[in-house]
Amino acid sequence: MDENIHPVRKISTFFMVMAMIMLVLSVTALYQAIEAYRRGSLDLPSIMLSGGALALSMYMLIQMRSKPLKLGFEMPKVSTTIECLNCSYKMVRKFERGDYVFKRIGECPKCKGEMIISSIYREVEERGR
Ligand SMILES: [Zn+2]
Structure with a gap:
């Protein structure tokens, strides 16, 4: 049974790392957009884009966290x-x-x-x- 669980965990760890990288990148992009706004140039599309990416990566991380738990409950009797x-x-x-x-x-x-x-x-x- 352990063999069935292993590949699933590997994939979710990979996506978790991807989501983390995306999270860091979107935070950086958002920070830069805010900095640009402070300097006087309002770059609304890039603020919205990085904000959206931030929300998406956070959503992905939350989804991934709940998945292994769910799998545990769905194990065949x-x-x-x-x-x-x-x-x-x-x-x-x-x-x-x-x-x-x-x-x-x-x-x-x-x-x-x-x-x-x-x-x-x-x-x-x-x-x-
Ligand atoms: Zn007997």
Whole structure:
């Protein structure tokens, strides 16, 4: 699962750096436009342009910050099916770290037989919402 998350993080870090550079450039441009205004030459288009770029880069940074969090919540649910070897009693629970197929889980609540993990699967139901 970690392999799926990695490229997304790399891309957002790249765009974050790009947005930061854009932010610095637009602040510089805005500062220069204000300086020019102080010296008596009103350069309204460049003030508006740099102000717009500043707003856009800030918006981009805010968007990027919220994305990794969202991804965390949208992770697919993984379930583990546990089966009794003796009476084939089945139960399903949330996947836990360290679960693997044929792992011994413990005693069956019905017949005290041995219980193992019979399957691990991803739930796809959530996408319909
Ligand atoms: Zn059993």
